[in-house]
Amino acid sequence: MKFRRPLPTTAAIAAVAVLGLGACTSQPSARRVTEDMIESLDVDQTVKDCMFAVVDGYTEDELETMGAENEQFNSAEPDLENVTPEFREFNDKLHTCDADE
Numbered sequence: 001m002k003f004r005r006p007l008p009t010t011a012a013i014a015a016v017a018v019l020g021l022g023a024c025t026s027q028p029s030a031r032r033v034t035e036d037m038i039e040s041l042d043v044d045q046t047v048k049d050c051m052f053a054v055v056d057g058y059t060e061d062e063l064e065t066m067g068a069e070n071e072q073f074n075s076a077e078p079d080l081e082n083v084t085p086e087f088r089e090f091n092d093k094l095h096t097c098d099a100d101e
Helices: 009-015 030-040 045-055 060-069 085-097
Strands: none
Touching: 030 045, 030 060, 045 085, 060 085
């Protein structure tokens, strides 16, 4: 039996990759870290491809800004109460990728 992370965990792990990187100017970029996190998820490739497309819809600056503005977000306890509207939208878009799984 193959273990699948539950939907909130999957999206939160992918979303958290942009966090804490807003002030980071060295490599890897927020985009690269996010893509690496998505690649490591135990989900179907179609879900990963959807998540990659979501990330591709954001510029590097947007990803880094979301990270800098939402440093308090914790994927272990994903509470979206105190995140920016932009980060909430990003998280919601990631969730739609796994909706049919």
